[in-house]
Amino acid sequence: MIANTLSRLLRRAFPGHNPLATFGDRIEGAVLALGVVVALLAVPVAASFGSEIYTTHESRVAAEQKSRTQVDAVLVADAPSMDGAASSEALIETTEAVATWRTPDGVEREGVVRAPYGAEAGTTLRIWIELTGEPTEPPMTNQGAASNAIFSALMLWGLVAGSMALLFGLVRFVCMRVRLRWWQLEWELTAPDWTGR
Structure with a gap:
């Protein structure tokens, strides 16, 4: 089958002296x-x-592996439930929620992180932070x-x-x-x- 296909391809590419070739x-x-x-x-x-x-x-x-650290963040309020999400937002499995975390040098920070829909206050999440302590995306591997x-x-x-x-x-x-x-x-x-x- 492959031989026939290759043969046909070669004949098409190189019609040669075929008298019927235009x-x-x-x-x-x-x-x-x-x-x-x-x-x-x-x-x-x-x-x-x-x-x-x-x-x-x-x-x-x-650079990203050196400048980003994974820490534990604790939700200070319940994350929004899936019921209140718009249809386009429901396609994403996480939502924004307020949490607190400590930087590697011990400074406590508070800010918005991504959390599962309906996660309750007190839930611990693993997040990535920059050297400044701000949440960021995971480093590229x-x-x-x-x-x-x-x-x-x-x-x-x-x-x-x-x-x-x-x-x-x-x-x-x-x-x-x-x-x-x-x-x-x-x-x-x-x-x-x-x-x-």
Whole structure:
């Protein structure tokens, strides 16, 4: 099955000396071959791009791991219940609630944190804080940096390969329209001889 597909692809890309191959077939074949070559050449480019993204994120990972600390926060009031949430907010599993926490140097802070809907006052949560003591997002991890790099590389390659596929589809569409027009003109010339009209 794969061999048949590859054989068909090669015949389409390189019609060769096929007497039935038209100029449009040769244009389609050239664009198909160009698209495959460009998509293959884009693989190392995308890999290099992903590697650059990972290198950039490595310094961010190191900085965030040093500057962010996880501490216990205690809710000072009940978190809002799911009943009062708007339909768009209900898609998120947490809501804002007021809590207190201590920084690593012992200073007590109070502020708004993310808590589960309906969490009661006194509930202890683990939150991430910056050096200033303000709540923040969890630090990026090496796994997160690698995931971002792989996703970026795949997106770049997909964009290039998709562009080549779109180009081939457009050329094929134009060539098919030209073929159909030529066939129509040829039929108009030969139809009287066949039909007697």
